[in-house]
Amino acid sequence: MPQRCCQYAGWQLPSLTEDYGTFCRLRRNDCGVTAVHISLKVEFGGGLELLFDNQRSHKLTLPARVPLDNSTSSPPSSPPSPQNNEYEGETKPVDVAYLIHWLRHHLLKERAELFMEGDTVRPGILVLINDTDWELEGEGEYVIKNGDEVVFISTLHGG
Amino acid sequence: MSAAGLNHLDDYQRYGRQMILDGFGLPGQVALQNASVVVVGAGGLGCPALQYLAASGIGRIGIVDHDVVELSNLHRQILHTEQRVGMPKAESAAEAIRTLNSKIKINIYTEALSALNALDILSSYDVILDCTDNAPTRYLLSDTAVALGKPLVSGAAQKFDGQLCVYNLNNEGPCYRCIFPKPPAPEHAGTCEETGILGTVTGVIGTLQALEAIKLLAGMHEGKASLLIYSALGVPPFRSIKLRSRRPTCPACGQEGLKEGQIRDTDYVAFCGGGPPDWEKKGMMQGDPGLRITPTKLNDILASEAASHTKILDVRPRTEFGICHLWESINIPLKELSANPTTTASVLEDGVKEVYVVCRLGNDSQIAADALRALRRDVVVKDVIGGLKAWSRDVDPDFPVY
Ligand SMILES: [Zn+2]
Numbered sequence: 001m002p003q004r005c006c007q008y009a010g011w012q013l014p015s016l017t018e019d020y021g022t023f024c025r026l027r028r029n030d031c032g033v034t035a036v037h038i039s040l041k042v043e044f045g046g047g048l049e050l051l052f053d054n055q056r057s058h059k060l061t062l063p064a065r066v067p068l069d070n071s072t073s074s075p076p077s078s079p080p081s082p083q084n085n086e087y088e089g090e091t092k093p094v095d096v097a098y099l100i101h102w103l104r105h106h107l108l109k110e111r112a113e114l115f116m117e118g119d120t121v122r123p124g125i126l127v128l129i130n131d132t133d134w135e136l137e138g139e140g141e142y143v144i145k146n147g148d149e150v151v152f153i154s155t156l157h158g159g
Numbered sequence: 160m161s162a163a164g165l166n167h168l169d170d171y172q173r174y175g176r177q178m179i180l181d182g183f184g185l186p187g188q189v190a191l192q193n194a195s196v197v198v199v200g201a202g203g204l205g206c207p208a209l210q211y212l213a214a215s216g217i218g219r220i221g222i223v224d225h226d227v228v229e230l231s232n233l234h235r236q237i238l239h240t241e242q243r244v245g246m247p248k249a250e251s252a253a254e255a256i257r258t259l260n261s262k263i264k265i266n267i268y269t270e271a272l273s274a275l276n277a278l279d280i281l282s283s284y285d286v287i288l289d290c291t292d293n294a295p296t297r298y299l300l301s302d303t304a305v306a307l308g309k310p311l312v313s314g315a316a317q318k319f320d321g322q323l324c325v326y327n328l329n330n331e332g333p334c335y336r337c338i339f340p341k342p343p344a345p346e347h348a349g350t351c352e353e354t355g356i357l358g359t360v361t362g363v364i365g366t367l368q369a370l371e372a373i374k375l376l377a378g379m380h381e382g383k384a385s386l387l388i389y390s391a392l393g394v395p396p397f398r399s400i401k402l403r404s405r406r407p408t409c410p411a412c413g414q415e416g417l418k419e420g421q422i423r424d425t426d427y428v429a430f431c432g433g434g435p436p437d438w439e440k441k442g443m444m445q446g447d448p449g450l451r452i453t454p455t456k457l458n459d460i461l462a463s464e465a466a467s468h469t470k471i472l473d474v475r476p477r478t479e480f481g482i483c484h485l486w487e488s489i490n491i492p493l494k495e496l497s498a499n500p501t502t503t504a505s506v507l508e509d510g511v512k513e514v515y516v517v518c519r520l521g522n523d524s525q526i527a528a529d530a531l532r533a534l535r536r537d538v539v540v541k542d543v544i545g546g547l548k549a550w551s552r553d554v555d556p557d558f559p560v561y
Contacts, residue, residue, distance in 0.1 A: 045390055046320050047354065056393070110498070124343030126386075128400050133338075133386075135403040151398075153388060155339055156315035156322050158356055159204040159292040 037061050046154035065091040070101040097140030124155045187377035194376045197221035200290035201252040203235040203361030204314045211369035213256035219264040224248040225271040235358035277303040286372045289313040294342050295427035301335030305412045312371045314364040321364035321389035332384035333405045334412040342431040442521030443545045452541045454550040468512040474527040475518050483559040493523045504534040513539045521546035
């Protein structure tokens with residue numbers, strides 16, 4: 001959706017007389033980037049929501065290309081603009097590994113050790129990509145697509 | 160009566176409403192009659208599961224549980240009764256389902272399931288139900304189910320959430336270790352006592368476990384490994400997840416030659432990091448008298464002149480504070496206090512010389528008192544040994560224990 005893409009990049013919206021499609025195509029041609037952002041839904045369950053402000057469902061927008069080393073210094077509200085690229089280093093398409101780092105640094109409210117261990121989620125957390133076990137989707141290397149839903153649930157033990 | 164019929168004439172009437180279902184029929188009912196199911200854990204999940212299994216006419220049911228019935232179980236463990244508080248759960252549940260269906264055979268095991276007895280106890284059953292409440296037993300059950308080549312219908316519930324999965328389905332599906340190769344640290348694996356559980360949530364999951372068992376026995380299971388996630392407050396509340404296949408490297412169900420690591424016979428509790436901490440015992444540790452105080456001594460202080468410059472700080476979550484609290488106490492949950500210690504410290508107005516920190520069992524209060532001491536050197540900060548539970552026991556028996 002071109003309108004959305006321009007909005008998130010913080011570009012000025014075209015006046016009503018201008019044609020959105022043309023405007024966006026032009027802008028995209030300007031910078032040579034086809035999709036600047038990816039919108040996705042993230043959900044937490046099994047108690048993990050407590051670490052994220054007790055909110056189960058989150059709608060996020062992430063840059064389409066992210067640093068190879070998963071460093072997440074840039075919050076989504078100020079994405080790297082195509083004209084003024086903040087990322088000097090190597091990039092990759094945004095994937096679930098990056099998402100995990102991003103959640104830890106930007107959305108997690110407390111006790112990071114209950115969410116991550118080493119470079120990935122802690123044991124006992126199951127990651128689901130569009131209702132499928134992430135292991136079937138390439139785990140952290142799964143490249144996130146617009147509209148994807150990623151769910152993090154903690155395994156329960158009570159009975 | 161033919162060999163492929165029901166054992167008793169009135170069984171046709173009793174099970175008629177499910178026998179007339181297409182796809183179930185007489186063969187389905189005969190399959191249940193000849194089947195055996197063992198339910199490990201006669202608690203929140205086990206009770207509804209046992210109830211439906213017994214009612215449906217499963218021929219033989221095993222019940223494994225080493226606990227006794229407590230008053231705090233009754234809101235969700237619906238086979239137990241006020242009269243049977245104190246009775247072993249396995250016996251209480253057996254009594255309940257015997258009243259429901261006198262023709263089924265029931266075997267009771269009141270010992271704790273361990274690596275030493277699991278094969279013996281479980282081997283004579285067709286389907287195993289995991290209705291337990293702790294990680295070590297979940298790994299033990301999974302390994303045993305794989306070793307015996309039996310399906311394991313696993314349920315779990317906590318707070319408003321539940322999970323359901325059939326492991327080792329048809330001896331092809333993944334086992335518990337395939338999905339969760341590494342156990343979580345025990346302090347991350349909450350129990351119903353610590354985290355709470357809505358009674359009907361265990362009812363939903365336990366009932367679904369009975370349903371899965373019936374589908375397996377009657378040959379009606381679709382045979383695909385999936386994980387069902389239930390959130391009572393979610394919209395929609397159910398979500399079905401497509402699961403990975405077996406891990407070839409799984410130490411339990413993997414392929415010979417590819418298995419990574421081995422399961423030592425082992426102390427499952429040690430594998431899971433030493434079992435859940437005994438919070439009540441920890442909270443009762445006497446500690447440094449300069450840092451901790453007994454409920455009785457606090458009561459003396461509150462009755463003395465010192466009360467005028469004394470504050471009681473209750474650091475339990477607001478919901479728990481709302482259940483009951485000491486009337487003179489103020490509530491700042493540990494979570495808020497840790498996030499914002501300076502604000503908390505400033506809440507204590509100038510005249511205050513002594514602060515007594517209290518929680519339910521006396522663990523969180525120690526953390527809070529430490530944080531407060533670091534910020535307010537001018538006041539005496541102590542926390543109450545054993546928390547409000549000890550207060551109720553030693554000072555005010557009318558104070559509610561929950
Ligand atoms: Zn396995």
